């Protein structure tokens with residue numbers, strides 16, 4: 001299931017809609033340790049309600065490679081985790097952890113979810 005170099009605008013629009021429809025959006029892979037760290041911070045440390053987040057496990061999805069390429073077209077990042085909070089592109093796990101350490105993650109989350 002190889003990753004395409006580009007995807008159609010239709011696929012880009014579908015991915016953008018998933019970002020737009022969810023307070024927290026994370027594209028992850030089930031085996032990825034950086035993704036595990038991100039999900040632990042969001043759900044265990046910060047207490048983000050599961051219902052407020054869409055977590056995609058791209059390696060378990062038939063269209064996972066298409067979604068990953070669409071995200072690259074949307075925000076320029078090719079790695080997972082690929083994280084949005086309130087439709088703001090955060091980046092990857094290292095970016096999320098910096099926000100967590102500085103206290104800014106809480107501020108951003110409080111604007112979009114009840115924590």
Ligand SMILES: N[C@@H](CCC(=O)N[C@@H](CS)C(=O)NCC(=O)O)C(=O)O
Pocket residue numbers: 029031032033034035078079080081091092093094095
């Ligand atoms: N600095 C990045 C590292 C993320 C990373 O290396 N992710 C790996 C998976 S663990 C990745 O996306 N590899 C390319 C791929 O899976 O397509 C972060 O903190 O999120």
